[in-house]
Amino acid sequence: MRKIIHADMDAFYASVEIRENPSLRGKPIVVGGSPESRGVVCAASYEARKYGVRSAIPCSMAKRLCPSAIFIYPNFSLYKEASIQIHEIFSEFTDLIEPLSLDEAYLDVTENKISEPFATEIAKAIKIRVKKETELTISCGVSYNKFLAKIASDWKKPDGLFVIRPEQAEEFLDELPIGKFHGIGKVTEKKMIHLGIKNGKDLKKMNLWELEKYFGKTGKFYYNIVRGIDNREVNSYRERKSLGIEDTFSIDSQDADFLEKELNKLASGLFLRMEKNEIRGRTLTVKLKYSDFTVKTISRTFSHWIENEDEISEISCELFYSGWEADKSIRLLGISIGNLEREEEAENQPMLFATD
Ligand SMILES: [Mg+2]
Numbered sequence: 001m002r003k004i005i006h007a008d009m010d011a012f013y014a015s016v017e018i019r020e021n022p023s024l025r026g027k028p029i030v031v032g033g034s035p036e037s038r039g040v041v042c043a044a045s046y047e048a049r050k051y052g053v054r055s056a057i058p059c060s061m062a063k064r065l066c067p068s069a070i071f072i073y074p075n076f077s078l079y080k081e082a083s084i085q086i087h088e089i090f091s092e093f094t095d096l097i098e099p100l101s102l103d104e105a106y107l108d109v110t111e112n113k114i115s116e117p118f119a120t121e122i123a124k125a126i127k128i129r130v131k132k133e134t135e136l137t138i139s140c141g142v143s144y145n146k147f148l149a150k151i152a153s154d155w156k157k158p159d160g161l162f163v164i165r166p167e168q169a170e171e172f173l174d175e176l177p178i179g180k181f182h183g184i185g186k187v188t189e190k191k192m193i194h195l196g197i198k199n200g201k202d203l204k205k206m207n208l209w210e211l212e213k214y215f216g217k218t219g220k221f222y223y224n225i226v227r228g229i230d231n232r233e234v235n236s237y238r239e240r241k242s243l244g245i246e247d248t249f250s251i252d253s254q255d256a257d258f259l260e261k262e263l264n265k266l267a268s269g270l271f272l273r274m275e276k277n278e279i280r281g282r283t284l285t286v287k288l289k290y291s292d293f294t295v296k297t298i299s300r301t302f303s304h305w306i307e308n309e310d311e312i313s314e315i316s317c318e319l320f321y322s323g324w325e326a327d328k329s330i331r332l333l334g335i336s337i338g339n340l341e342r343e344e345e346a347e348n349q350p351m352l353f354a355t356d
Pocket of ligand 1: 008009010011012103104
């Protein structure tokens with residue numbers, strides 16, 4: 001049985017900003033572009049979240065939801081600095097670390113560098129060290145696989161520590177609302193609720209055949225996770241070939257204005273992930289899925305690095321219009337960047353958190 005910790009900083013960018021400027025404490029903070037820009041929210045303090053502000057929503061919407069919010073332009077070098085500190089703390093306990101983003105990672109501590117038999121004790125030690133060295137808080141989830149550890153880290157946020165033991169897993173998952181299952185997004189959640197699946201208990205009633213019928217090959221994943229089964233390893237050398245973002249609409253659309261707006265949003269989101277993961281690339285791909293589920297991708301490769309948001313926006317629109325059969329309505333749009341080079345590789349810096 002493995003021992004996995006999922007460690008995740010609390011409202012990371014916002015917390016770093018508050019640390020740098022303590023007068024912001026207790027106030028609704030939005031890290032992102034100005035409310036007039038077409039950018040998206042990178043991070044929100046817990047006070048701002050009370051108003052419904054979430055990362056990835058447009059900044060203009062954040063302003064409407066929370067007019068008193070203080071908008072701060074992201075300072076990625078500051079976040080990267082904290083990220084390196086956190087990563088160094090992790091690596092004192094294990095080398096089996098799978099970074100998910102600047103502030104989040106899986107750690108396999110089954111065997112660890114301090115010969116500590118209890119993963120919970122390691123999680124406690126990590127929390128203390130992070131607090132002491134960065135003045136920031138981190139939440140840790142402890143369990144025997146990645147899926148459960150990830151859910152556990154979210155359970156007592158902020159500054160949380162939560163353990164899901166093997167014998168508790170199924171009972172815990174039975175009660176868990178279906179939208180809280182990591183890996184079940186908004187669209188799938190809706191579909192499940194439509195099928196009468198509100199929590200883990202309901203999901204468990206579906207047999208493998210039914211789940212595959214409704215959800216394709218992901219059905220097997222759902223079948224397993226609700227039984228507490230997830231055999232994915234903590235993979236410290238995950239190499240990315242591309243980085244992408246996509247969105248399925250609640251209603252299929254043929255409205256060019258709407259689709260263009262969605263592309264802009266995706267471009268912002270992709271740019272944010274590129275920043276977070278220190279990635280740049282030379283190939284941009286737009287993916288569209290029509291309402292009949294046929295998929296079309298249009299790519300272009302450049303001789304220079306694509307590394308700014310406006311450029312991503314413009315190229316995506318061009319590619320989109322060159323590929324879209326305008327008499328067909330669209331259910332999903334996606335943008336991805338490939339032909340990647342990591343900046344830290346180029347600059348020969350120590351490995352940062354790698355992927356999202
Ligand atoms: Mg976080």
